[in-house]
Amino acid sequence: MMLRRILSSVDSQFLNALKLQLGGSSYLSSRSVSSLPEAVGLDSDRSDEENGEMDWDNLGFALTPTDDMYVMKCSRNGYFTHGKLSRYGNIELSPSAGVLNYGQGLFEGLKAYRRAKGSGFLLFRPKENAKRMQVGAERMCMPAPSVDQFAHAVEQTVLANKRWVPPSGKGSLYIRPLLLGSGAILGVAPAPEYTFVVYATPVGTYFKEGMAPINLLIEHVTHRASPGGTGGVKTIANYAPVLQAQMSAKSRGFSDVLYLDSVNKRYLEEASSCNLFIVKGGVISTPYSNGTILPGVTRKSIIELSRNVGYQVSERLVSIDDLREADEVFCTGTAVVVTPVSSVTYQGHSYRYKTGEETVTKKLYEALTKIQMGLVEDKLGWTVNIND
Numbered sequence: 001m002m003l004r005r006i007l008s009s010v011d012s013q014f015l016n017a018l019k020l021q022l023g024g025s026s027y028l029s030s031r032s033v034s035s036l037p038e039a040v041g042l043d044s045d046r047s048d049e050e051n052g053e054m055d056w057d058n059l060g061f062a063l064t065p066t067d068d069m070y071v072m073k074c075s076r077n078g079y080f081t082h083g084k085l086s087r088y089g090n091i092e093l094s095p096s097a098g099v100l101n102y103g104q105g106l107f108e109g110l111k112a113y114r115r116a117k118g119s120g121f122l123l124f125r126p127k128e129n130a131k132r133m134q135v136g137a138e139r140m141c142m143p144a145p146s147v148d149q150f151a152h153a154v155e156q157t158v159l160a161n162k163r164w165v166p167p168s169g170k171g172s173l174y175i176r177p178l179l180l181g182s183g184a185i186l187g188v189a190p191a192p193e194y195t196f197v198v199y200a201t202p203v204g205t206y207f208k209e210g211m212a213p214i215n216l217l218i219e220h221v222t223h224r225a226s227p228g229g230t231g232g233v234k235t236i237a238n239y240a241p242v243l244q245a246q247m248s249a250k251s252r253g254f255s256d257v258l259y260l261d262s263v264n265k266r267y268l269e270e271a272s273s274c275n276l277f278i279v280k281g282g283v284i285s286t287p288y289s290n291g292t293i294l295p296g297v298t299r300k301s302i303i304e305l306s307r308n309v310g311y312q313v314s315e316r317l318v319s320i321d322d323l324r325e326a327d328e329v330f331c332t333g334t335a336v337v338v339t340p341v342s343s344v345t346y347q348g349h350s351y352r353y354k355t356g357e358e359t360v361t362k363k364l365y366e367a368l369t370k371i372q373m374g375l376v377e378d379k380l381g382w383t384v385n386i387n388d
């Protein structure tokens, strides 16, 4: 009730109002915030000096708060409306929000690159993320923004934070769309209201190894997903359950964990943050996506790109035996891009793989990142131009 009252008063007052009250939280129009630095519940404006101090040569994968985020709400009618940029800052949620109590939430990740020549930015396949969010929303009983709404929100977020897009070749602006069951609910049921938020932060390489190959540990006790579960959608609920295994592996010097299927415990699924590929005798294989593996946008792009340049690619069951015999292993993901794997350890045995210049992994990394950064013609039509 309260929310509806607030929303209807906002509808009529919005054009004159400087603040948009949503679900008890305060979001400010980005265009008006500079005159209201004392804005309720928001971080203070970020200065140009802060941006000027960015060490673009040493970007890792850590959060740098940026200027603006995009927020759009949806109540019981299922339609998202009144999307707006507002200052990047905390959002307020009811303690009984569906996302906090029952994990009704999804996220996405995509990147914008600064063009090497001229002005403007390139987004990589944003509609793929929008469609994946829609599939996930259906699984999680949530309404989702339309593909166009998603793409528009992402573009607005990039433009509003353009000073945070790293110089070409130094990294990218990582864009994180969230879909949250923000309405209050006590019994186990879908939330009565949803919030779509898009924020962005400059990033470099995901793993602390930088561009160097990583070492993975196969986990055989903890499983990331099970048949009929939610492993195939990008719900927030897939990530906390892998932290224990991931932290334990990291404390033993590994970069990440590779999960096995939960039924046979011998087929590879994916790592905590990325998909997996193996190369054997020039043939590329990746675990097929049967509902327990995230259908990664980079995974899909690498499959398409590999086939385009003449490699045979097989989406199939990939077993531990396949892994033992592989020539090369690599991971893919928006955050990790294409990361070479130098070793995989399973039950005390470590298997080593070819890395470096003359590898299929390196060729695919180069081919993909040149398209993403606009360094070659995008014959596949994957990139979306954002004009400055």
Ligand code: COI
Pocket (backbone or CB within 6 Å): 108, 109, 110, 272, 273, 274, 333, 334, 335, 336
């Ligand atoms: C991405 O690659 O965008 C991801 O979602 C991985 C994330 C868990 C860091």
